[in-house]
Amino acid sequence: MSEYQYYEFQALDQPLSREERDRLRAISTRAVITATSFTNTYNWGDLSGNPRRMLERYFDAHLYVTNWGTHRLMLRLPRQSLTLPMVKPYCLAHHVDAWATRTHLLLDLTSEDEGGDWVEDADDSLAALIGVRDELANGDLRPLYLAWLSALAAWELEDDNEDVYQSCPEPPVPAGLGELTAPQRALADFLRVDADLLTTAAQASPPRPRKSARPTKKELAPLIEALPEKEKDALLLRLALGPEPQLRTELLHRLRGTPAATAVPGRRSAAHLLDSAHTLRNERRQRAEHEQATARAQHLTTLADKAESVWQQIEAHIAAKKTAAYDQAVTLLVELRDAYAHTGRDADFHQRLTGLREDYQRRPxxxxxxxxxxxR
Structure with a gap:
């Protein structure tokens, strides 16, 4: 299989200028570049630019997918909507990283799985994931917690030091981990979040608070009146200079405050979460094995009850004197052998089988x- 790398960048808050597009064209002559996007696929070679620097200067979101198992999502948000101290507790090893520029906060979320199955011609696109950026900007920290869970599972594979996990604290647990949005479910799939680890984590996650109603003039008027004059002037100036798509969200956060019940302090260690997920996984596996064994037993009992009909089918297949028919006959005989053994009638089966071999000994x-x- 040839090498495959897919790069996609999206400018969401402000379109690219002609000068910026020209600078991006110098990075890649083959990329599809528009006023809001940069996409390219490589089957050989690599992108000459640095994705982090490109995100800092031009874009708000970046997706990177390879056929050797790398999944990477980077997001850029205005610093007013998400702060570095809020994000840092969710950063883990090289899988979840965050840094700030003068104007923005940037996130780098990565999942690696060299042994994973590669789906050629898969729909690699930011479309399903891009919604998490607005969710983060609105104070929903569930995407960050999902990225931390993904990093935790990867970290476990890289380092088997139990003491390290015991000393690694859980970050704040956002509300609503048991009821993810569509973009969050897509992010969990993209970052390969372990389902049992997520189920374990969600046990400490409180329900999501009900969405507050659209603010009214009566509610906002006194809040705006109470703002300091200097702050009002700064907001009006930014509005006049625009466009700033996040300005309304920022202003509402400033006026109404971020909902207080969005997260609770993490009280578990990484080791506790991993052990609980392993227990949950083993319990589910045992249930599945028990269900399979029960279904198999029922099948064999039913087969033993209609054994004479199955023997007739076997004789009919053998009489056809065809390779495929012989294979079907043998498949039924194997099932019958297990059915007779299950009902304690092994001797009856071997007696019938001996007779069948004698009857057809000239069929090599x-x-x-x-x-x-x-x-035999």
Whole structure:
């Protein structure tokens, strides 16, 4: 399989100028560049630019996918909507990183799985994931917690030092981990978040507070009146200079405050979460094995009850004197052997099988198949 790398960048808050597009064209002559996007696929070679620097200067979101298992999502948000101290508790190893420029906060979320299955021609696109940027800007920290869970599972594979996990605290637990939005579910899939780890984490997650109603003039008027004159002037100046798509969200946060119940302090260690997820996984596996064993037992009991009909089918397949028919006959014989054993009638089966081998001893193709499946 040839190499595959997919790069996608999106400018959401402000379109690219002609000069900026020209500078991006110098990075790649083959990329599809518009006023709001930069996309390119590489089957050989690599992007000459640095994705982090490109995001800092030009874009608000970046997706990177390879056929050797790398999934990477980077987001840029105005510093007024999300602060570095809020994000830092969710940063872990090289899988979740954050840094700030003078105007923005940037997130780098990565998942690596070299042994994962690669789906050629998959729909690689930012479209399903981009909604988490607005959610983060509105104070929803669930995407950050999902990225931390993804990093935790990857970290476990890289470092088996139990003491490290015992000393690693859980970050604040956002409300509503048990009821993810569509973009958050897409992010969990993209970052390969372990389902059992997420279920374990969600046990300490309070319900999401009900969405507050659209603010009214009566509610906002006194809040705006109470703002300091200097702050009002600064907001009006930014509005006049515009466009700033996040300005309304920022202003509402300033006036009404971020909902207080969006997260609770993390009280568990990484080791506790990992151990609980392993327990949950083992319990589910045991239930599945028990259900399979029960279904198998029921199937064999039913098969033993209609054994004579199955013997007739076997005789009919053998009479066809065809390779495929012999294979079908042997498959039924293997099932019958298990059914007779399940009902404690092994001797009856071997007596019938001996008679069948004697009747068809001049059919070497059939006898060879019987021997190969230990039907003696």
């Amino acid at each position: 193709a059939l006898i060879h198949r019987l021997d190969r499946h230990s039907l």
